[in-house]
Amino acid sequence: MAITLRQSDADFETRFAAFLTTKREVSPDVEATVRAIIDDVRARGDAALIDYTSKFDRADLATLGIAVTRADIDQAYRDADPETVEALRFARDRIRSHHARQMPKDDRYVDPIGVELGSRWTAVEAVGLYVPGGTASYPSSVLMNAVPAQVAGVERIVIVVPATGGVINPLVLVAADLAGVSEIYRIGGAQAVAALAHGTKTITPVAKIVGPGNAYVAAAKRQVFGTVGIDMIAGPSEVLIVADSDNDPDWLAADLLAQAEHDVSAQSILITDDAAFGKQVEEAVERQIKLLPRAETAAASWRDFGAVILVDDFDAALPLVNRIAAEHLELAVADPEALLPRIRNAGAIFVGKHTPEVIGDYVGGSNHVLPTARSARFSSGLSVLDFVKRSSILKLGPDQLRELAPAAIALAKAEGLDAHARSVAIRLNM
Amino acid sequence: MAITLRQSDADFETRFAAFLTTKREVSPDVEATVRAIIDDVRARGDAALIDYTSKFDRADLATLGIAVTRADIDQAYRDADPETVEALRFARDRIRSHHARQMPKDDRYVDPIGVELGSRWTAVEAVGLYVPGGTASYPSSVLMNAVPAQVAGVERIVIVVPATGGVINPLVLVAADLAGVSEIYRIGGAQAVAALAHGTKTITPVAKIVGPGNAYVAAAKRQVFGTVGIDMIAGPSEVLIVADSDNDPDWLAADLLAQAEHDVSAQSILITDDAAFGKQVEEAVERQIKLLPRAETAAASWRDFGAVILVDDFDAALPLVNRIAAEHLELAVADPEALLPRIRNAGAIFVGKHTPEVIGDYVGGSNHVLPTARSARFSSGLSVLDFVKRSSILKLGPDQLRELAPAAIALAKAEGLDAHARSVAIRLNM
Numbered sequence: 001m002a003i004t005l006r007q008s009d010a011d012f013e014t015r016f017a018a019f020l021t022t023k024r025e026v027s028p029d030v031e032a033t034v035r036a037i038i039d040d041v042r043a044r045g046d047a048a049l050i051d052y053t054s055k056f057d058r059a060d061l062a063t064l065g066i067a068v069t070r071a072d073i074d075q076a077y078r079d080a081d082p083e084t085v086e087a088l089r090f091a092r093d094r095i096r097s098h099h100a101r102q103m104p105k106d107d108r109y110v111d112p113i114g115v116e117l118g119s120r121w122t123a124v125e126a127v128g129l130y131v132p133g134g135t136a137s138y139p140s141s142v143l144m145n146a147v148p149a150q151v152a153g154v155e156r157i158v159i160v161v162p163a164t165g166g167v168i169n170p171l172v173l174v175a176a177d178l179a180g181v182s183e184i185y186r187i188g189g190a191q192a193v194a195a196l197a198h199g200t201k202t203i204t205p206v207a208k209i210v211g212p213g214n215a216y217v218a219a220a221k222r223q224v225f226g227t228v229g230i231d232m233i234a235g236p237s238e239v240l241i242v243a244d245s246d247n248d249p250d251w252l253a254a255d256l257l258a259q260a261e262h263d264v265s266a267q268s269i270l271i272t273d274d275a276a277f278g279k280q281v282e283e284a285v286e287r288q289i290k291l292l293p294r295a296e297t298a299a300a301s302w303r304d305f306g307a308v309i310l311v312d313d314f315d316a317a318l319p320l321v322n323r324i325a326a327e328h329l330e331l332a333v334a335d336p337e338a339l340l341p342r343i344r345n346a347g348a349i350f351v352g353k354h355t356p357e358v359i360g361d362y363v364g365g366s367n368h369v370l371p372t373a374r375s376a377r378f379s380s381g382l383s384v385l386d387f388v389k390r391s392s393i394l395k396l397g398p399d400q401l402r403e404l405a406p407a408a409i410a411l412a413k414a415e416g417l418d419a420h421a422r423s424v425a426i427r428l429n430m
Numbered sequence: 431m432a433i434t435l436r437q438s439d440a441d442f443e444t445r446f447a448a449f450l451t452t453k454r455e456v457s458p459d460v461e462a463t464v465r466a467i468i469d470d471v472r473a474r475g476d477a478a479l480i481d482y483t484s485k486f487d488r489a490d491l492a493t494l495g496i497a498v499t500r501a502d503i504d505q506a507y508r509d510a511d512p513e514t515v516e517a518l519r520f521a522r523d524r525i526r527s528h529h530a531r532q533m534p535k536d537d538r539y540v541d542p543i544g545v546e547l548g549s550r551w552t553a554v555e556a557v558g559l560y561v562p563g564g565t566a567s568y569p570s571s572v573l574m575n576a577v578p579a580q581v582a583g584v585e586r587i588v589i590v591v592p593a594t595g596g597v598i599n600p601l602v603l604v605a606a607d608l609a610g611v612s613e614i615y616r617i618g619g620a621q622a623v624a625a626l627a628h629g630t631k632t633i634t635p636v637a638k639i640v641g642p643g644n645a646y647v648a649a650a651k652r653q654v655f656g657t658v659g660i661d662m663i664a665g666p667s668e669v670l671i672v673a674d675s676d677n678d679p680d681w682l683a684a685d686l687l688a689q690a691e692h693d694v695s696a697q698s699i700l701i702t703d704d705a706a707f708g709k710q711v712e713e714a715v716e717r718q719i720k721l722l723p724r725a726e727t728a729a730a731s732w733r734d735f736g737a738v739i740l741v742d743d744f745d746a747a748l749p750l751v752n753r754i755a756a757e758h759l760e761l762a763v764a765d766p767e768a769l770l771p772r773i774r775n776a777g778a779i780f781v782g783k784h785t786p787e788v789i790g791d792y793v794g795g796s797n798h799v800l801p802t803a804r805s806a807r808f809s810s811g812l813s814v815l816d817f818v819k820r821s822s823i824l825k826l827g828p829d830q831l832r833e834l835a836p837a838a839i840a841l842a843k844a845e846g847l848d849a850h851a852r853s854v855a856i857r858l859n860m
Contacts, residue, residue: 084844087837098547101539107531116781117528117795122774124808138845171844207807222652226663229808233656254853261849293848329821336825343821344552351546351825356853359826362838365547366822377637378554378659380820390810391759391773392796395766395781396789407517408792414514414601415568418723419691423684423786 002268002282002306006275007316016309020323020374024236024265024305027215034190034219041194046201052191057133059166061186066202068168068184073177076170085174091363092143092178098365099151102384108393115400118393123153124229126204127387128196129181130211130221131172133162133188139175140361144368144382145211146179152387157181158206160196162188188213193220197228210386212369231386235373236265239357240326240346242317243270244333245277247353253284255330258358260301261294267305269324271317278308318342325376328357347376402428432698432712432736436705437746446739450753450804454666454695454735457645464620464649471624476631482621487563489596491616496632498598498614503607506600515604518569521793522608525577528795532814533581538823545830548823553583554659556634557817558626559611560641560651561602563592563618569605570791574798574812575641576609582817587611588636590626592618618643623650627658640816642799661816665803666695669787670756670776672747673700674763675707677783683714685760688788690731691724697735699754701747708738748772755806758787777806832858 005015041048050061077085108118129145131137142159149157159176161168163186176184185203187195193213199205208229209221221230239259241252256268272278285306289299311317314333321329325345333339336351343349347370350357361368369382396404405424412420435445471478480491507515538548559575561567572589579587589606591598593616606614615633617625623643629635638659639651651660669689671682686698702708715736719729741747744763751759755775763769766781773779777800780787791798799812826834835854842850 081844084840087840087844090837091841094541097541101537102549104534109531111524111527111795115794119532120770120773120779125774135846140841140845226665226803226805229805235656251853251857254849254856257849258847258853261847288849288852291852293846298849340550340823344555345819346821348822348824349550351823352827354828354831354857355824355826356831356857358842358850358853359831359834359838360822360824361850362841363834364545364824364826365541366824370822371819373656375656375659376819376821378819381822383820385815389775389801389806389808390813391776391806392778392790392800392811393770393781394778394785394790394794394796396785396794397782398784401784401786401789404789404793407520408789410514410517411521411570411792412788414511414517415570416565416723417688417691419684419687419718419728420788420791422718422721423681423688423788426684427681427784427786 002302002308004278004308004310006310007312016320019307022305024267027218030216030219034216034223037190038194038220038223041191041200042198049187049191049195049200052189053162053187056189057162057164059163059186064163064166064186066185066187068173068186073173076173079170080174084171088139088143088171088175088178091140092147094363094365095143095147095367096151099148099367099384103151104385104388113400113403114397115404116393116395120391120393121388122391123155124207124387124389125154126156126158126206127154128158128160128206128209130192130209130213130217131159131161132213133164137161137169137172139169139171140368141212142172142175143179146176146181148367148382148384149387150180152384154387156183156206158196159184160187160192162186162192190216190220193217193224197224210382231382232371232375232379234369236267237262237372238267238269238326239328239330240269240271240321240324241330241332242314242321242339243272245272245274246334247332249277249280249284250288251353252281252332253288255356256281256285256302256306257288257292257298258356259328260298260306261292264297264300264304266301268302269307269309269326271309271311271320273311273313275310278310282308314339325374327370327372327376328360330355330357345376347371347381432732432738434708434738434740436740438742446750449737452735454697457648460645460649464646464653467620468624468650468653471621471630472628479617479621479625479630482619483592483617486619487592487594489593489616494593494596494616496615496617498603498616503603506603509600510604514601518573518601518605518608521570522573522577524793524795525573525797526581529578529581529797529814534815534818543830543833544827545834546823546825550821550823551818552821553585554638554817554819555584556586556588556636557584558588558590558636558639560622560639560643560647561589561591562643563594567591567599567602569599569601570798571642572602572605573609576606576611578797578812578814579817580610582814584817586613586636588626588633589614590617590622592616592622620646620650623647623654627654640812661812662801662805662809664799666697667692667802668697668699668756669758669760670699670701670751670754671760671762672744672751672769673702675702675704676764677762679707679710679714680718681783682711682762683718685786686711686715686732686736687718687722687728688786689758690728690736691722694727694730694734696731698732699737699739699756701739701741701750703741703743705740708740712738744769751776755804757800757802757806758790760785760787775806777801777811
């Protein structure tokens with residue numbers, strides 16, 4: 001049973017604030033272990049990768065090879081279900097079309113006094129994408145991470161994926177190939193992150209590492225940050241559904257459970273203005289849970305972190321929605337467009353009753369790598385912008401330098417930086 | 431004496447690679463100290479701030495007040511040199527004009543099958559800006575951090591600045607006021623970061639913290655990351671000048687020293703195709719160092735980290751420039767525009783002989799908060815984008831859902847996520 005919070009109750013603010021700050025995941029402290037692995041990979045390179053993979057993934061890379069070959073990829077196409085390959089291709093195309101619109105434009109202009117200014121965007125040269133092994137080895141996530149990099153113009157897109165027991169999900173290899181990935185290595189864990197950041201004989205280092213992983217992977221990414229760029233550290237997933245009573249409770253229950261089945265730390269929240277309807281959705285959740293192969297996970301998530309929040313009206317709901325700052329927000333109300341401009345914090349917004357969040361996980365075209373755990377207050381989902389960087393450009397002639405010099409010199413002197421002042425003054429014989 | 435590397439030497443690649451990976455700064459391990467301070471501020475709030483400020487900054491906030499008042503700011507205007515205030519205003523206006531062009535545009539469109547997609551940008555609601563105390567309390571940095579936040583539409587821009595010995599540089603208060611800062615608090619160190627992230631009775635928490643600081647501040651920012659967003663962790667500054675012999679050696683020496691005077695860990699590099707000219711610049715550096723109030727710092731930086739790299743021609747220089755990935759890059763060559771499109775990695779590019787980097791520090795209009803320590807390979811300077819975030823938007827009708835459903839269901843099933851498949855299928859009675 002999820003908790004119920006009623007906005008009209010006297011203790012609502014206290015309970016809601018506590019609900020917001022509930023930790024859903026405790027990260028084990030693996031800093032020291034990870035540091036030792038990274039140091040070892042830096043010292044011993046490929047040999048360390050082979051040892052760790054033998055130990056952690058029960059795979060013999062001395063025989064299998066560290067690198068996945070073209071023949072391995074061709075075999076993966078033959079091993080994969082053709083309908084699923086077609087679905088991946090369909091998803092790839094939609095993701096590519098949407099992300100192409102995100103490419104930022106260069107800017108170069110001359111200001112009123114003749115100073116030329118500009119911004120020039122270039123792709124990161126090489127990106128590593130971490131793909132988890134086992135059941136969390138999602139081909140859709142390969143597309144969501146690799147396609148934006150390809151659209152950005154990244155030349156080297158490198159995947160690392162542990163071959164648990166020697167095996168890699170063929171759909172991961174197919175998705176990688178469809179997304180233009182150039183190199184794939186059978187390694188995972190902190191050792192894979194270390195190899196991407198520092199390089200080995202087999203693996204040339206990259207400039208940025210993205211993609212989800214367990215606590216070891218997250219810690220390794222944090223530790224190599226600086227040497228390479230990293231993306232956000234993904235937390236457990238969440239959905240917030242804002243719904244009026246003119247909805248089929250079964251539809252919304254299915255959406256809440258689609259989130260809950262991910263992980264015992266996932267969170268599903270319903271905000272509604274109708275207590276009886278809220279009850280119906282809860283009953284539908286209980287009915288549907290029993291039908292799910294991942295019933296145990298979904299039930300634990302719903303029991304521990306699920307919530308039904310009852311509001312007087314949707315005006316009153318908006319501040320709550322913005323404070324929750326959900327990764328996924330469904331607006332299942334009569335006039336969602338009226339609410340939309342007032343939503344400030346949300347990773348992705350699914351508008352109207354025929355837009356289940358799951359469409360965005362796979363084939364909507366938008367990215368499913370989104371800010372979790374309230375971080376939509378300050379960050380965005382993955383996009384082409386994560387794979388490009390901007391150089392600013394400044395160009396003065398002697399006249400412009402003369403015009404800007406007095407203020408620059410005054411500020412440099414006020415900051416006690418005389419060499420700064422001199423670097424301007426010397427050009428003007430000042 | 432800076433080192434000299436000659437590209438035509440047999441051991442150049444080895445020496446250049448070692449030069450690139452030289453650590454210029456060792457961060458002391460202050461994790462545990464910082465963690466204790468953060469915990470204490472969370473537990474005791476304002477009282478902890480008063481205690482730490484008394485201890486570390488020798489200032490009595492119980493008397494002075496934690497918050498800077500309007501009267502304090504008015505007094506700062508009276509205490510400040512009017513010409514410098516005017517220079518700050520001039521810089522503010524130029525920074526504002528340039529950054530206004532960076533505001534990303536919302537996008538909403540309908541794809542060929544009728545799916546509506548979009549991206550909506552909103553400002554971060556509240557941002558904290560850390561301003562160091564003492565000699566590193568640069569009013570120009572206040573402008574560079576606060577103006578983009580203001581342009582982005584951030585409602586609450588909060589400054590924390592230690593009042594060392596009870597005093598805050600009046601120009602910092604003036605710059606803050608000119609840049610639309612809404613609150614200023616007399617606190618610094620890890621305790622200030624903790625207060626911004628977690629809030630106290632006096633200070634409402636923010637959603638993101640930006641700005642430079644010492645090792646304690648950097649560690650505190652890393653520790654509160656997740657609760658709030660943070661900007662990049664700034665390292666020591668660097669300049670790379672690419673110059674032909676048709677330059678005044680004194681001008682370039684002045685630019686190299688403007689970087690070197692910042693910090694003993696700063697780095698100044700000259701790449702030239704003329705050994706004799708390189709020698710002249712070195713001689714000019716030695717001459718000019720003696721004239722500087724910060725001679726000792728500049729000399730240490732130039733001796734320990736300065737470099738002159740001799741190349742056969744500028745074609746051969748380009749790969750080196752991109753590997754160095756300098757924070758600041760000056761192109762002092764006859765045809766800088768020919769090199770520009772081939773520059774891949776640089777925080778800011780200063781084009782031509784009349785564009786000393788210092789102009790960009792103050793009044794060029796572009797931002798002076800830039801990626802250091804080779805991180806221009808994967809990151810960009812501070813911009814309006816750091817103060818906004820994007821929500822993606824997806825909207826389907828029944829027809830679009832029917833069209834996208836088969837691929838979504840196929841992928842969900844292939845990933846073993848049955849509740850995902852159900853959430854789509856249930857809407858179509860599939």
